[in-house]
Amino acid sequence: MTFDRYAAAHVAVAAVVAVIALLSAALPGVAHAQTNGQTNGQTVAHDEGASLPEERSIGHIEPVHEFYGAMPSGVAKAPNGRLFVNYPRWGDDVPFTVGEIVDGRVVPYPNAQINRPDPMHPAATLLSVQNVVADYRNRLWILDTAAPKFAPPVQGGAKLIAVDLATNKVVKTIVFKPKVLLPQSYIDDVRFDFRYGKEGVAYLSDSSPAGPGGIIVVDLASGDAWRTLEAHPATQGDPAFVPVVEGIEMTEDGPNGTPQPVHFAADGLALSADGNILYFSPLSSRHLYSVATRFLRDRDADDGEVEASVRDLGEKGASDGLASDANGAVYAGDYERNSIRKMLPDGTWVTIAHDPRILWPDALSIGTDGYLYFTANQLNRQAQFNHGRDLRKKPYTLFRIKINAQPLELKPQALSE
Incomplete structure (x- = not known):
């Protein structure tokens, strides 16, 4: 060439x-x-600069507060606009178990002194609060399990307290007696109907992981309380249920090191718009159940009569907290699918929020501002569910989503007119 x-x-x-x-x-x-x-x-060519399809989000959730300390569980939005949270003493360093969010900070509520557990005065101090609920009268109800780290409740310490938000003073304390609170009880949620008796009634869930779960009914005037639906299959949860959260089966290490299902009984509660139905859901289940409240309020009702009024309303997803609005809709977290769901009055379920940031939605609270508030506390990432490794990543988050509905307020008839 x-x-x-x-x-x-x-x-x-x-x-x-x-x-x-x-x-x-x-x-x-x-x-x-x-x-x-x-x-x-x-x-087929792949554009390395292009993003692949992803799971889509539903709804618009707004972060309200980020928590860089202890893990929160409950939230309460009061009619006067004040916002409260609580921190159960499950193992984190909890300087105070009830707090109010003020100017971007959480401060002890109603004061620092009552938040210091005193074994000598268990009825007068807060030991481990699981939930907080605000009522139409701007009172904050505090549910104290008195069971830090899920230990047996401290004798005389498990209680329901009402704080007047106008004075920030405790105005009522109901201490649960041993016949109501069993050695392995863990009271979890509470809902109110103020139309009955002198001061109304409260419905509580016993979500005990070790003993018989059930529903507890309290006469708020006298403090008298009684158990119902104890050991009923609907309040105990599904023994074969194994939740799958973030793609992983949620189990605990058994005595011989083998995984065993997490089991909790009746947990979330919500009332129908007319107060005639109490909805409840075991934590270890995907089903929603209901029971007629007229049988619950009648402490002399035959057990068979109460049980006959229980209805299995089908699957809604696995949830922790429940709430209901004034229109009759019921809301539930779905911790397996990072979602918040809504049951319409006709029984149809719709997803109103789905977002990867909804890492274990816990308690729900509806404010008069038309928002649904909920905590996302990564409960499934705790060490006990991950072979001793704490996989939680701070911050925990308080979110809200606009629902354009008002909270359910079951007032005495004279106040409703």
């Missing part, structure tokens, strides 16, 4: 290389086409 012919060939090759380079720049992924698989016999 002469020098001229060699030079011409070299120029031609260089031109081809330049064209390929231009095509590669103009059509990203062409240069990798031979290594990215085939579909229907044709080579």
Whole structure:
């Protein structure tokens, strides 16, 4: 080959290389086409700069507060706009178990002194609060399990306290007696109907992981309380239920090191718009149940009569907290699917929020501002569910989502007119 012919060939090759380079720049992924698989016999190119399809979010949740200390559980939005949270003493360093969010900070409520557990005065101090609920009279009800780290409740310490938000003073304390609170009881949620008796009634759930769960009914005027639906299958949860959260089966290490299902009984509670139905859901279940409240309020009702009024309303997803609005809709967290769901009055369930940030939605509270508030506290990432490794990542978050509905307020008839 002469020098001229060699030079011409070299120029031609260089031109081809330049064209390929231009095509590669103009059509990203062409240069990798031979290594990215085939579909229907044709080579498929992947644009390394493009994002692949992702799971989509539903609804618009707004962060309200971030927690960089202890893990929260309950939330209460009062009619006067004040916002409260609580921190159960499950193992974190909890300087105070009830707090109010003020100017972006959480401060002890109603004061620091009552938040210091005193074994000598268990009825007068807060030991481990599981939930807080605000009522239409701007009172904050505090549910104290008196069971730090799920230990047996401290004798004389498990109680329901009402604080007047106008004075920030405790105005009522109901201490639960041993016949109501069993050695393995863990009281979890509370809902109120103020239309009955002198001061109304409260319904509480016993979600005990070790003993018989059930529903507790309290006469708020006298403090008298009684258990119902104890050991009923609907309040105990599904023994075969194994939750799958973030793609992982949620289990605990058994005595011999083998995984065993997490089991908790009746947990979330909500009332129907007319107060005639109490909805409840075991933590270890995907089903929603209901029971007629007229049988619950009648402490002399035959057990068979109460049990006959229980209804299995089908699957709603696995939830922790429940809430209901004035229109009759029921809301539930879905901790397996990072979601908040809503049951319409006709029984249909819809998802109103789905977001990867909803990491274990716990308690729910509806404010008069038309928002549903809920905590996302990563409960499933605790060490006890991950072979001793604490996988929680701060911050924990308080979210809200607009629902354009008002909270359910079951007032005495004279106040409702």
